[in-house]
Amino acid sequence: MDAKLMVSTDPGDVKKLKDVLKKEDALAVVVGTATSEKPSEEDKSPAAGALLKGVTPEGDTALHAVTSTDGEGQEFLTYAGIIYRRDKSLLFAKNHKGDTPLHCAARAGKPKMVAYLIDLAAREGADSMLRLLRMENKRHETALHEAVRIDKGRNLGRKERASLYPAEPAGEEEKDDADGAPEEKNIVKVLMGADPELANYPADGLSPLYLAILLDKSTIALALYALSGGNLSYSGADGQNALHIAVLRDKDTGTH
Structure with missing residues (x-):
């Protein structure tokens, strides 16, 4: 052999x-x-x-x-x-x-x-x-994209979303459940811990943040934002960005 x-x-x-x-x-x-x-x-x-x-x-x-x-x-x-x-x-x-x-x-x-x-x-x-x-x-994706796909995630309440999207109108806060976040960002945390700028790649393509929101993994999106210090790409597909897809997701779920 x-x-x-x-x-x-x-x-x-x-x-x-x-x-x-x-x-x-x-x-x-x-x-x-x-x-x-x-x-x-x-x-x-x-x-x-x-x-x-x-x-x-x-x-x-x-x-x-x-x-x-x-x-x-x-x-x-x-x-x-x-x-x-x-x-x-x-x-x-x-x-x-x-x-x-x-x-x-x-x-x-x-x-x-x-x-x-x-x-x-x-x-x-x-x-x-x-x-x-x-x-x-x-596919112009880094290992971080794979981590976003494999790590567990969930949708956020309004207070958590506000930290990602400061322009979101204030309203009655939903019950937030952030206890599981550290577990949910396991591989994401390992990768981002090694390179806090990794969420900026690819320079021109679908960003990890966009992918996280597209997959309804808002806790991972929040982790990406926090671990990068807000220095990350919002770019997405077909001229959209992460904010566009977040608004569409909120409309679909009736959270606006």
Whole structure:
């Protein structure tokens, strides 16, 4: 079994992955000795060459595979770390849809994995961390968009909406239920904590704030606003922005 198949069929088995990589390394040494050729950069880390190749028809690398799977115990983080150390470029690799491993981890609802990938990038420097966080897929979405979709959210009462939309007319306050907000913004909070300006991306496209309101996840919209200090994009689809969609949502629910 090679490393690619190992990751796609048995993610989380750290010992088995190490055994597979050791066998690949040993084979590469034998081949290199037999040919007496100077090893290429890829051959110097033989397993890296295999791991770089897609393990699925979607072009996922081994790191995509392990960040997409169910389960978020320490063994999965260890597994991801082993793959990363074999080839650090995999952290920034995109599949055929343009998704990075960070997109995959956010989509899978894995806050610990998201935080770990961010930490790996941060070890390479602040610029590398921001690069990873702000990378867009072919839908021009960052991992924050995936977090908005996966994290739980709810509609807001008038007082909560007022903090997002100060121009909203005052009226009788509805009962607010904000107790669940920290849980609901779990992955969003991890991403925004690493990059408070992340809600400004993409520069020209559907913003995370617009998406949150479109999906009726107003608590997440409020979290985005708070965590960014109000410095975030309101842009949306077809010339609309987050305020437009918020007004339409309020009309639909009869809250105005």
